[in-house]
Amino acid sequence: MTNQMLSIGPHTFKSRLLLGTGKFPDFEVQKEAVDVSETEVLTFAVRRMNIFEPHQPNFLEMLDLEKYTLLPNTAGAATAEEAVRIARLAKASGLCDMIKVEVIGDAKTLLPDPLETVKACEILLEENFIVLPYISDDVLLAKRLQQLGVHAVMPGASPIGSGQGIINPLNLSFIIEQASVPVIVDAGIGSPSDAAYAMELGADGVLLNTAVSGAKHPIQMAQAMKLAIEAGRLGFEAGRIPAKKYATASSPMDGMITI
């Protein structure tokens, strides 16, 4: 029997769904979506928090924060230096010791800059953060980051917010095969079947946002994602049959008496 929990550094979670907190139609819908998703990890952009406007409503204030682990991210950073600065701010505010390192290298595709990401991870590891870098589905980059000591890798399924699902399952499966830390598929998930597929490939978890916040009915979609991730994981652990080119009878006739 495989381990049912997701472990990232010193943190352990029952749920393998990590949820983003952006772009929900309103706080009430968001709160209910978070509830039904049964996620235990919420990620948010430190830069988008109203730290200079403390009287403005903030979604995190609506939550029972005992129930969740917050995963601050460095969204908005374009260089390692900016990412490190944001991470330090998050740590100083006592939010969490984990940081999702997100260094965007291109405004159109929102793809991460690999060199700046590595640089930021090196510094943050030195400073004892629990480091989760968002990366492209680059197998060698995932390996190098593991060697550096990151606590999880977060390869994108496809560009952030694109809902294109898993564009390169082969690369993702190579990353998973050689992983010595959890692999969390992050960004680009569009539908529950995308999330289930990531889990069936052997991912340890899925981080998603737009597929739920932008759905026609975010609460139902949050529940669908929870179920899909659970089903995908169960299917992975159960061990799927190999795909074959030709048919094999489901009720073999060998050994049966013919009349």
Ligand SMILES: CC(=O)[C@@H](O)[C@H](O)COP(=O)(O)O
């Ligand atoms: C890297 C990043 O920013 C993603 O975590 C994003 O928050 C979620 O991506 P989707 O909105 O495509 O699910």
